[in-house]
């Protein structure tokens with residue numbers, strides 16, 4: 001059944017039909033799938049397929065944009081339809097690094113944390129370094145999550161981590177996204193609490209960071 005829903009969601013993306021995409025999400029919920037499963041198995045999977053079709057030149061960049069916009073509407077719909085876990089009283093600031101336009105993966109990661117009860121503040125794409133570091137300084141989040149999709153932005157990730165540390169030396173920072181197949185060397189060089197490629201890994205990092213602490 002999930003496979004059938006996945007196909008229907010992808011068809012909606014390829015047709016640019018956001019209402020049909022939302023209807024597929026509603027069908028999934030009615031069938032008893034939870035929001036986390038639908039986000040991962042329909043929206044994330046659909047977006048991955050759209051990306052691959054674009055990479056393989058089987059769809060145009062215009063159709064990729066159209067499909068991405070359907071995925072964004074579906075994510076927003078799931079955001080409202082999903083029950084929230086009990087609040088953890090931990091604030092997490094999620095942002096793309098300067099120059100990084102791929103906000104969709106960061107939004108997926110942010111929503112995963114929010115559904116699990118974290119108080120998430122999402123800054124989105126391409127946030128200027130000084131402004132981002134200034135927000136960390138002013139807001140004093142319990143965790144900063146920096147999202148990077150293009151390897152090209154890794155030097156800027158490094159500069160951003162340094163600048164945040166100058167202003168707020170002890171704030172835990174997690175880094176991740178599609179920019180690296182193996183994040184481990186980058187994570188150990190930057191001395192961050194963790195790094196990875198998936199929202200599930202991010203959730204484990206957050207849980208490990210706060211485990212044992214009183215909220």
Ligand code: B12
Nearest residue numbers: 051100101102103104105147175176177178196198199202
């Ligand atoms: C949609 C898209 C865009 C959209 C983004 C819109 C948006 N609002 O995000 C737009 C049109 C802006 C765009 C622009 C570009 N893009 Co683009 N884009 C994509 C596409 C099709 C999908 C990206 C996506 O959403 N993937 C799906 C998500 C769900 O993937 P995911 O990484 O698994 O998501 C998880 C992780 O990222 C993780 N995560 C996120 N943040 C964090 C943080 C932490 C700490 C952790 C642990 C985890 C984590 O959580 C997510 C959920 O599990 C991909 C193709 C693809 N196959 O991915 C290309 C792709 C990423 N883009 C690419 C390119 C080249 C570009 C451009 C340079 C194109 C151009 N010539 O202008 C520009 C660069 C813009 C910039 N400066 O950043 C290339 C990158 C190649 C490379 N390997 O470097 C790709 C792979 C396509 C390709 N092969 O050509 N793109």
